[in-house]
Amino acid sequence: MSASAVHHHRSTTKQSHKSFKSRHSTKSSLKTKSKGKVDDLDTFTRKSPHQQMMSKMDRRNKNRQIAQNKHKDFIRETKIFDGRKGAPRIVAVVPLCEDGDAQAAIGQLKEVEGDIPEVGAITTSIERFKQKIQWIVVKRDLFSVLDACKVADFVVLLLSAKQEVDEHGELFLRGIEAQGISNTIPVAQYLETIEPAKRRPDVKKSLLSYISHFFPTLNKIYALESEQESSNIIRTLCTSTPKGIHWRDARSYLLADDVRWSEEEGLVIGGVVRGKGLKADRLVHIPGYGDFQIEKICEHPDSPKCADAMAIDTETSGPKVLDAPTASQDDLADLAPEEAHMSDIDIPDTISEAPTSMTTTSRKGVLLDDHHYFDDEVDEPVTTAPSRPRKLPKGTSSYQAAWILDDDIDSEDSGVEDNDEDMNMTFDYPPIRPEDGEEGFAPPAMTEIGTEFGDDAKSEMFLDPAPEQELQQIAEFRKSRATELAEDREFPDEIELHPNVLARERLSRYRGLKSLRTSPWEAEEDRPFQPADWDRLAKITDYKSAKNKLTREALVGGVPAGTKVQIYIRNGPAELANSSSTPSGKPLTIFSLLRHEHKQAVVNLSITPSSTLTTPIKSKDQLLIQVGPRRLLASPLYSQSNAAGKNNVTKFERFLIPGRTSIATFVGPLLWGGAPATYFQCPTESSPSSSSVWSMVGTGSFLSADQSRIIAKRIVLTGHPYKIHKKLVTVRYMFFNAEDVAWFKALPLFTKRGRSGFIKESLGTHGYFKATFDGRINPQDAVAISLYKRVFPRGSVEFRG
Numbered sequence: 001m002s003a004s005a006v007h008h009h010r011s012t013t014k015q016s017h018k019s020f021k022s023r024h025s026t027k028s029s030l031k032t033k034s035k036g037k038v039d040d041l042d043t044f045t046r047k048s049p050h051q052q053m054m055s056k057m058d059r060r061n062k063n064r065q066i067a068q069n070k071h072k073d074f075i076r077e078t079k080i081f082d083g084r085k086g087a088p089r090i091v092a093v094v095p096l097c098e099d100g101d102a103q104a105a106i107g108q109l110k111e112v113e114g115d116i117p118e119v120g121a122i123t124t125s126i127e128r129f130k131q132k133i134q135w136i137v138v139k140r141d142l143f144s145v146l147d148a149c150k151v152a153d154f155v156v157l158l159l160s161a162k163q164e165v166d167e168h169g170e171l172f173l174r175g176i177e178a179q180g181i182s183n184t185i186p187v188a189q190y191l192e193t194i195e196p197a198k199r200r201p202d203v204k205k206s207l208l209s210y211i212s213h214f215f216p217t218l219n220k221i222y223a224l225e226s227e228q229e230s231s232n233i234i235r236t237l238c239t240s241t242p243k244g245i246h247w248r249d250a251r252s253y254l255l256a257d258d259v260r261w262s263e264e265e266g267l268v269i270g271g272v273v274r275g276k277g278l279k280a281d282r283l284v285h286i287p288g289y290g291d292f293q294i295e296k297i298c299e300h301p302d303s304p305k306c307a308d309a310m311a312i313d314t315e316t317s318g319p320k321v322l323d324a325p326t327a328s329q330d331d332l333a334d335l336a337p338e339e340a341h342m343s344d345i346d347i348p349d350t351i352s353e354a355p356t357s358m359t360t361t362s363r364k365g366v367l368l369d370d371h372h373y374f375d376d377e378v379d380e381p382v383t384t385a386p387s388r389p390r391k392l393p394k395g396t397s398s399y400q401a402a403w404i405l406d407d408d409i410d411s412e413d414s415g416v417e418d419n420d421e422d423m424n425m426t427f428d429y430p431p432i433r434p435e436d437g438e439e440g441f442a443p444p445a446m447t448e449i450g451t452e453f454g455d456d457a458k459s460e461m462f463l464d465p466a467p468e469q470e471l472q473q474i475a476e477f478r479k480s481r482a483t484e485l486a487e488d489r490e491f492p493d494e495i496e497l498h499p500n501v502l503a504r505e506r507l508s509r510y511r512g513l514k515s516l517r518t519s520p521w522e523a524e525e526d527r528p529f530q531p532a533d534w535d536r537l538a539k540i541t542d543y544k545s546a547k548n549k550l551t552r553e554a555l556v557g558g559v560p561a562g563t564k565v566q567i568y569i570r571n572g573p574a575e576l577a578n579s580s581s582t583p584s585g586k587p588l589t590i591f592s593l594l595r596h597e598h599k600q601a602v603v604n605l606s607i608t609p610s611s612t613l614t615t616p617i618k619s620k621d622q623l624l625i626q627v628g629p630r631r632l633l634a635s636p637l638y639s640q641s642n643a644a645g646k647n648n649v650t651k652f653e654r655f656l657i658p659g660r661t662s663i664a665t666f667v668g669p670l671l672w673g674g675a676p677a678t679y680f681q682c683p684t685e686s687s688p689s690s691s692s693v694w695s696m697v698g699t700g701s702f703l704s705a706d707q708s709r710i711i712a713k714r715i716v717l718t719g720h721p722y723k724i725h726k727k728l729v730t731v732r733y734m735f736f737n738a739e740d741v742a743w744f745k746a747l748p749l750f751t752k753r754g755r756s757g758f759i760k761e762s763l764g765t766h767g768y769f770k771a772t773f774d775g776r777i778n779p780q781d782a783v784a785i786s787l788y789k790r791v792f793p794r795g796s797v798e799f800r801g
Contacts, residue, residue, distance in 0.1 A: 087132075088272070089153050093105060094145050094149065094156065094158065097166065100158040100159075105189055108224045109230050121134055123257075143631075144587070150245075155176065157211065159189065177215070186220075253274055253629075256590065266568060269576075270567075271567075272565075276558065277560055280294045281329045281330060288798075292332075293325070293570040294325060296323070296568045298321050299321075336538070338536065364742075368513075474733060497735075507787055516714075517649070531795075536600075547673060553594075604705070606703055609698045610698055617681070621681070622635050623697065626679075632669075637791060638656055647710070656697075667795040667796060678696065712788040716787075718782045724779065729777060730770055734784075737766065737767050738764070742762060744759070745759045750783075751783055753781050755777050757774060
């Protein structure tokens with residue numbers, strides 16, 4: 001039969017029987033199904049509450065409770081705005097373009113009545129929704145815009161259909177985005193001037209595309225010339241629930257409605273309490289003026305009265321005191337009182353005194369981790385290793401013996417019989433490793449004495465070069481490496497010492513660390529160099545626990561939000577009474593501080609450089625830092641943002657690195673919670689003011705206050721491998737005298753290509769030394785040591801702009 005005549009059944013005709021639906025399975029089938037896995041009874045139990053099997057009634061009850069909780073949250077958030085007697089909704093109008101007119105934009109809204117000021121605040125009533133809106137009209141000034149948006153429930157962003165957003169408008173957007181912003185409403189102005197009319201939808205689409213780059217959740221832009229959209233703007237402002245700003249709502253704050261000052265009462269500020277309850281025991285911060293104590297908190301004369309209040313109570317009695325300070329009121333002292341030092345502890349008054357006593361009397365070597373090196377018997381630095389019995393050729397002097405290796409002597413003592421074998425010997429080099437680079441595979445280059453690895457095992461007599469010749473060699477060597485260092489920044493912390501400078505004195509504050517993350521750091525060594533008020537700063541052992549405790553404390557008591565009050569400020573400045581009439585129209589705001597937030601501490605903030613940053617920012621450069629309700633002029637230190645090791649030591653950074661987050665550290669007021677931080681710089685003026693030209697250079701947030709966090713500045717001293725014999729290397733140009741070699745002898749050595757070693761002994765008097773490494777090093781490699789010293793952060797001052 002031919003192959004084509006063979007009949008095959010289709011696979012679809014194969015019948016598959018239904019499996020037997022038995023309630024119980026056999027042991028063999030269960031074993032096959034489990035495939036050797038052991039069943040864990042705990043995996044079948046539903047552990048979390050939402051995984052538990054619930055009845056229909058329980059599920060219905062759970063959904064009802066969730067809905068009730070959401071309704072309670074909504075009532076709590078909107079309670080202060082309820083009815084005609086409620087607090088007004090604060091709306092900040094920010095013109096982003098040069099031709100933006102906030103006054104005209106508010107006037108175009110159909111339900112807004114009254115005269116709108118050119119700058120300042122005005123409250124209007126919306127009868128249709130039984131709501132009040134407090135408009136804040138600001139000029140195109142950076143800090144006026146930031147202060148207005150900081151307390152606003154809604155922010156109206158004015159975009160022009162005729163002009164693009166300029167650099168000032170973009171700075172406003174980036175600033176309010178970084179500090180936190182509540183509900184945002186984009187509005188297009190001058191859209192009716194676009195002709196033909198069919199181009200207007202494209203213009204609106206283009207404006208929406210631009211603004212959604214900063215606020216991606218926005219999906220609509222309003223046009224003022226349309227009555228329907230104008231009405232929708234008012235509806236949105238009156239019916240929407242402000243989402244708020246987390247750091248702002250964690251404390252009490254107030255937008256000043258009226259300010260007065262008199263000799264009898266002092267400074268009195270009126271407004272509506274918002275956020276948490278306002279307490280008279282806590283300090284208040286007025287941006288641009290500082291911290292103040294509260295004399296008392298009284299009911300505002302214009303506050304709504306209760307329906308059952310008697311006429312005699314409202315006519316004869318004065319303002320009702322809502323809260324008064326107690327004996328536990330916070331004081332204005334930002335530093336702890338000075339403590340008396342023990343008389344037997346001698347701490348030098350100046351930095352220049354400390355290194356002398358520490359380096360010339362007791363210690364005989366650099367501090368490595370927490371180990372001190374002392375020598376009670378010999379006053380001079382020890383430049384050679386402890387002597388031991390050695391075999392030396394006949395007639396060898398003591399000076400020549402210092403340059404002869406033990407294994408070389410053994411090879412000479414093997415006798416004349418080995419000379420024939422030496423004729424055919426090969427160099428016993430260590431195996432080539434990846435860190436040796438391409439040069440490791442090349443034949444050894446010739447040097448002054450044979451190859452760079454040494455052409456025989458014998459050491460030769462070492463002669464110090466003349467001083468003039470050595471200076472010339474140093475200059476030529478450093479010149480040849482200048483190009484290499486510029487191209488390859490392997491050692492960003494490298495420094496060069498002058499030959500006439502003693503390294504042990506120049507680097508007396510530095511110490512060695514075997515590991516930056518695990519080596520112990522002896523903090524007592526830094527006491528002579530710490531700032532004068534360092535011990536008076538606030539010390540917080542557990543920042544997270546203290547933050548949770550004090551933020552919960554702010555939830556209880558105080559004058560509740562929504563109450564219109566008059567705050568009597570103790571020793572308030574008289575010029576605040578005229579602040580509302582300033583040309584910039586900068587709003588006057590008050591923020592209540594949590595307990596201890598006025599105290600000075602070592603604060604750590606994260607900082608991410610802006611993508612538009614062109615000039616590098618160096619550590620200790622002056623910046624304007626806006627964090628929470630404060631603006632500070634500070635010169636922060638930058639350090640790595642990775643988590644510190646068990647020794648709480650982190651590496652100092654000389655510059656901000658674009659694209660990488662760093663930690664900015666300075667001495668400033670304490671803050672509880674992760675408030676956002678914005679960094680500004682004024683490159684043109686040494687003493688900037690609010691009218692200066694500012695540029696935003698970075699953003700971040702408040703991290704913690706930790707005085708025990710050590711910022712270690714690292715320097716690297718490098719040397720040149722002058723002669724190489726197997727693992728033994730003669731290094732030059734790292735030090736320039738034998739005493740420095742002995743002082744830093746305990747430090748571990750490393751190379752750019754990953755080798756590690758140690759100093760074996762000093763050679764001569766010009767700083768040459770022998771070092772032993774864990775393998776053969778490359779002739780093009782550089783030998784280095786790392787040294788660290790603690791740097792202390794600088795203080796900050798309140799920005800009065």
